Amino acid sequence: MNQPNPYLFALCNQLETQLGFKIKNIANAQKCSEVLALEKLYISPHTIARMYGVVKPFRTPYKDTLNIIVRYLNYTDWEDYCNNQTNIPFDPNYFLTESSDGFSLAVLQLALANEDFKALQLVLEKAKENKNEAILFTAAELIGAYVRKSKKQQELLQLLANSSIIGHLFFYECYVDEDNENKYFSEALLQYYLPNITNDYRRLYVYSFVISQTAHKENQLSSYSSSFLDLIPQLDKSKCHFHELSRWIECLILIDGFNKVLQNTWKHHANELIALSIGLSLNEKAWLLSRSLKALVLFGFKEELFNCHEFNEVVDDLIKNQTKKLHSIALYVLQLYWISKSMYLNSKTIYKPFRIHNILFQNESNEKTAIEFAVASLFASGENKNIINDNLKSFCEKKNVHWVLKLID
Template sequence: MNGTEKYIQKICKQIEIAVNRKIIGFPDALWLSDIFKQKKFPISASTVARMYGLTTSASKPYKSTLDHLAKFLEYDNWENYIEDQSKHHFSANHFLTEEANGFSQSVLEMALNLKRYDAVQIMLEKYTYFENNAVHFSTANLIGKYVKINQYDEELLKVLANSKAGQSLFYECFVDEENENDYFSKALFIHYLPKVTNKQDIFFVYSYLLAQYSYSGTIQKDLIEEYKRVAKNIHIEKQHYHLLSRYFECNILIDGIENKLQSKVQNYLTTISNYALSIEKNEWLLARSIRVLLHFGLKKDLLNHIAFNEIVNTTMMKKSKSKNSSALYIIQLYWLYSNSENTITYQPFHLSIDYLQGNSKERIAIESATACLYSDETIKKLIEDNLMHYCANTKMKWILNLMFS
């Protein structure tokens, strides 16, 4: 069986699950063809029958047919479907965390629980998963949970800072935006920063620190100057999409603090829109831009910028289950608010609490604000009162400015 045939069989089974009906005869093929046509995907009953093996044919499905099947399951196209299937949860071994080389997520959790950091170090040395892998993110969440429990455990923070796996899993991947009692920013500055020499990693530290202090209202002028010095060494066009988003976020924060933002906001929105069009993963660039501009009360400028809002709309309309992220959480709230007067049919998605354990306060505020948009008048006032108090207490100024200004 070649690769294409394997994926055709897979998507056929997934479509059966989606429509809750087995395709085992030609009447089923006729029925499914009608379902496709109702969704504006013109796939004939004879084509459906061939794909499900009800009739034989030497011809292969047209690329347009495969695109229709992928879009029916909310993917952008056939290539996007194949990419997702090759990377995500349909592999039987996707969450296999007991490796022949010795790494075990279970052993790692036990070692963290018992504070046996010699065993943690051994597990980190055996660790081989990096980037875009569910095991990587689940392991990062596991480590993050135990660091949050023991926030000032210097021995654990040092163990994590002394290996590439530890750096990636905790300091780079977990990224605790909540940063209770400044524990994460202190860990970055004291333990992680002395161990890294890459200018991108150094930029990440200072951009994180600048954002943390700026949003809390305790910004220090010397930190702004240090950020500016580090940012000069960054060629932003070549950077990872996360660093690109932090670059614009911090520059806007500085201009806002220095009372220079009002004259620059339109230029920022145009530049950000152009960058968002040029990169595939633009969610964080949009999300951080929305958050920081709303933080400074620039809701009207945001809502009235046509190009920016077209990209936001396109991003949300293309959203599929495989693309849910905390960045899309922020974008979704803004998008729902900006479309609140339109008659759109949309069911907001929620992410798991564990997925957002590094930013639970923002998660609660976003979900409450979303509920407020959908609530009837009998409970809307109650939600609004609670939301206003919660956002004021947790310094979620951007949500206050979006919902109530």
């Protein structure tokens, strides 16, 4: 995810001015969503509520969301909006400077670079007084980058988990390592984070992450599946962030797969995905569909999906409308699925696959590489195809990205 732009806060103020009311609760966010919809601009109330901090944790909106909002304000797109903001004051902390003895990104970065955890604890305490969510999110990304390469990784993870709200925001709620080399991230979630959380939606995140990792990388059902199933009756899908929602449905599919009942339930899950996707942004839809798609393919349901007309209508729309500004691993997954489906159905549609720069996949590099190898294998011929296929199989088995092999087989 890109670093938050300080113009976001000006945008929030201008949107409220244009609407004629403040966005302070879910009802306000719902009203805003309805006003935008009248202009054929569609953003879910939950996304709007999260942008204004009504729903926690805050996450910087994706570019497609920002593009929709600024069109309501009569700008072409987000870049056009930013280029026309000339008098927006910048928070002094935003550029790693410090005007007072408060929270400083520069001090945070120095403490991380030297692995001075005593100083880091003090910095995290100061962050409690900072209300600039863009700064806090930037700090979360900064900490995440250091976690992966730290020589004191476990000590750092434990410190963050024990730092109450700040530590949770800085790491676990803004930074997710899907590569999870040697299970360091999932084990930290269970050992350090889970005992410190009281929010059921955060528990959902922990259980679902572990269930997914165990299914895809160990080919077995996690022991936490029972905890997940006990928890979800207490939760409301309408209150879930789209990442929580996508993980929820994915885990239901994985659990049904291991319990050998997926043949009877897969269509129900597919229909629910289609229903839940209504009103979501392109990016949110991509995440919702991609996680469940991988789960279904893992259990051999690719042909059923290839022939599921309603599901493929949503996927086709996402691929048709994707832009260079909206690239995620979720869209990468859907692209591979779409190409595989087209070849399976002997489609004559000409499609040029997109590729995303490596810098955007710090925590999903294994899956990204596997998908790119798979796309290459579908278009290669002769000796190149043999070389790619041999290495693709070896890579996917080594990195436990088995769904890719099952999709293109």
